[in-house]
Amino acid sequence: MTLARDERPDPEDSAHTVSSLWALRACELLCAFMFATALPWQQPFAWFAVIAGLGALRWWHVNRPSFKALPKPRRKRVYRIYMWVLMSYVGSSCYFLYVPGNVPMQAVLMSYLLGNATLIAVRLTGDVVRTTIALCLAVLPTSLRFIVEGAASNTLLMLMGIGGLLMTITMVFLSRAQESSVLHQYEQRRRAEAVANAVAAMGLSKSRFFAAVSHDLRQPVHAIGLYLVPLLAMAQKTQDRAAIRAVEGINQSWRALDDLLSQVLDLTRMDSGVVKADLQPTEIAPIVSSLILQHSAVAEAAGVRVVSLVRPGAWAMADGLMLIRMLSNLLDNAIKFSPQGGTVLVALRGGRKRWRLQVRDCGVGIAKGAQERIFEEFVQIDNEARDRQRGLGLGLAIAKRFALLMNGNIEVRSAPGQGCCMTITLPVARRPDEVPSAELAADRMDTVPGELLPQSGRFVPVLSMRDVLLVEDDSLVAGATQELLTSWGLRVRHVETADEAMREAAYGQLAICDARLPHSASGLDVALALRAIGKKVLLISGETNAALREAAQQHQLLLLTKPVSAPQLLSALQTL
Numbered sequence: 001m002t003l004a005r006d007e008r009p010d011p012e013d014s015a016h017t018v019s020s021l022w023a024l025r026a027c028e029l030l031c032a033f034m035f036a037t038a039l040p041w042q043q044p045f046a047w048f049a050v051i052a053g054l055g056a057l058r059w060w061h062v063n064r065p066s067f068k069a070l071p072k073p074r075r076k077r078v079y080r081i082y083m084w085v086l087m088s089y090v091g092s093s094c095y096f097l098y099v100p101g102n103v104p105m106q107a108v109l110m111s112y113l114l115g116n117a118t119l120i121a122v123r124l125t126g127d128v129v130r131t132t133i134a135l136c137l138a139v140l141p142t143s144l145r146f147i148v149e150g151a152a153s154n155t156l157l158m159l160m161g162i163g164g165l166l167m168t169i170t171m172v173f174l175s176r177a178q179e180s181s182v183l184h185q186y187e188q189r190r191r192a193e194a195v196a197n198a199v200a201a202m203g204l205s206k207s208r209f210f211a212a213v214s215h216d217l218r219q220p221v222h223a224i225g226l227y228l229v230p231l232l233a234m235a236q237k238t239q240d241r242a243a244i245r246a247v248e249g250i251n252q253s254w255r256a257l258d259d260l261l262s263q264v265l266d267l268t269r270m271d272s273g274v275v276k277a278d279l280q281p282t283e284i285a286p287i288v289s290s291l292i293l294q295h296s297a298v299a300e301a302a303g304v305r306v307v308s309l310v311r312p313g314a315w316a317m318a319d320g321l322m323l324i325r326m327l328s329n330l331l332d333n334a335i336k337f338s339p340q341g342g343t344v345l346v347a348l349r350g351g352r353k354r355w356r357l358q359v360r361d362c363g364v365g366i367a368k369g370a371q372e373r374i375f376e377e378f379v380q381i382d383n384e385a386r387d388r389q390r391g392l393g394l395g396l397a398i399a400k401r402f403a404l405l406m407n408g409n410i411e412v413r414s415a416p417g418q419g420c421c422m423t424i425t426l427p428v429a430r431r432p433d434e435v436p437s438a439e440l441a442a443d444r445m446d447t448v449p450g451e452l453l454p455q456s457g458r459f460v461p462v463l464s465m466r467d468v469l470l471v472e473d474d475s476l477v478a479g480a481t482q483e484l485l486t487s488w489g490l491r492v493r494h495v496e497t498a499d500e501a502m503r504e505a506a507y508g509q510l511a512i513c514d515a516r517l518p519h520s521a522s523g524l525d526v527a528l529a530l531r532a533i534g535k536k537v538l539l540i541s542g543e544t545n546a547a548l549r550e551a552a553q554q555h556q557l558l559l560l561t562k563p564v565s566a567p568q569l570l571s572a573l574q575t576l
């Protein structure tokens with residue numbers, strides 16, 4: 001492969017060149033000291049000052065950001081000008097450092113010139129014409145002076161001749177070797193850049209794709225979830241066992257789809273940098289207790305005891321919701337992989353700068369070689385058949401990203417057959433005096449994914465309101481929500497647009513409002529307007545949009561993200 005001259009990488013940019021230039025300046029200073037013994041001392045030091053000054057000027061010039069921003073051909077031209085000036089000055093050294101009749105000093109001068117010429121040849125990689133000109137500039141004036149004035153010794157002249165010849169041969173080889181190595185490196189860099197660009201473009205289009213379909217995917221999943229509850233109620237009313245089994249089957253599939261959708265969307269959002277941790281002082285113990293309570297039914301069914309040794313009063317700087325999701329996943333896994341009769345222990349260590357929150361089990365454990373891989377996406381050990389009942393292999397990948405977003409980490413310690421200890425590290429936070437701890441935890445629990453169908457199979461909702469204004473433009477979602485609310489004994493008036501919502505504003509005590517309405521109207525504005533006339537408002541969004549979440553928090557509006565399960569909706573209505 002051949003490369004156009006101007007396409008070649010700048011030789012001056014390499015660290016190797018910079019260090020060799022420092023070495024050269026050191027040699028020149030040494031030369032100045034040596035010549036000061038045979039010449040008036042001002043002469044060699046003035047010579048050194050000029051050459052060091054030229055070098056410094058060039059260093060300052062080429063390291064300025066404005067110079068680095070220039071196109072490559074222009075940069076190269078400047079490098080060349082400096083090189084020719086320096087070479088000419090080096091070559092004319094014979095007028096400053098020539099000591100007539102002093103063989104050792106003449107030998108030192110010649111060695112210096114030849115060394116300098118070699119360095120230039122190496123930097124000119126493969127450019128034979130320029131190498132020759134540089135050589136002539138460096139060595140010719142002194143050689144001519146030796147010849148014209150008669151060198152101090154014939155031996156010196158002979159050594160010079162042999163040295164020059166060897167130097168030329170070496171330079172040709174060096175230039176060729178350097179040329180091919182530079183080209184090789186350049187080619188590799190170009191390929192790596194092309195691959196990196198392709199990967200970045202793929203990542204970007206993946207993130208864009210998921211951002212675009214996120215809202216549209218959530219809508220039908222959300223609607224199916226809401227339809228399931230009245231469907232089960234109907235099946236139970238008719239006592240039709242086959243229908244009940246079918247609805248429960250749909251429920252299971254819906255849960256799997258809901259899990260997969262939220263986890264994949266979470267991952268893509270984190271990859272595209274959209275997700276930010278909302279870091280607040282968060283008390284750990286109430287979160288652990290609530291999660292253990294939530295997992296108690298599953299643990300009981302698996303014959304596993306879950307014990308917390310987390311003391312109250314430990315505060316971490318964390319995003320409560322992220323911490324809940326991470327810990328929930330660790331408890332899920334610990335219970336899933338524990339043998340019947342086993343114990344899962346949640347403990348808290350550290351506390352000076354970092355907390356170490358540990359979830360230990362006495363289950364199957366993980367082999368050393370697999371321990372790093374379990375934090376990768378879709379990695380499951382011993383589940384080649386990809387049995388969905390055993391999870392998706394995304395929980396720990398998400399947990400790892402959450403931990404990093406919270407300036408913490410998550411690690412595993414385990415051995416096959418000896419259980420597993422997962423440790424979440426988080427920065428310690430000071431307890432905020434004004435926030436009661438139970439309130440903080442409760443505030444964050446409402447968004448934990450809940451069960452769609454309650455254990456008993458029937459809801460007995462306790463709701464103080466009767467009439468609900470539903471502002472939703474998606475007919476599927478509106479139908480499902482209406483059906484569900486009606487099955488809870490509520491009366492629903494459905495409107496589709498912001499204008500209709502304002503016309504029907506007087507209806508009922510409660511409004512459920514979609515965050516994205518037709519004609520670019522903002523559900524948030526409608527919700528605020530409805531609240532201003534004394535209504536209780538629940539905002540539901542199909543997008544996991546950080547700005548909306550912040551705005552809702554700022555206005556103290558209750559916000560749920562689709563897909564919302566029936567229990568989540570119920571608990572939100574009860575809270576209101």
Ligand code: ADP
Nearest residue numbers: 333334337374380381391392393394395396420
């Ligand atoms: P999922 O549990 O949904 O499959 P995770 O990302 O949570 O996905 O876990 C990935 C894999 O790590 C699991 O499939 C399992 O092989 C392994 N793993 C996680 N936790 C444990 C544990 N406590 N004991 C043994 N293996 C575990």
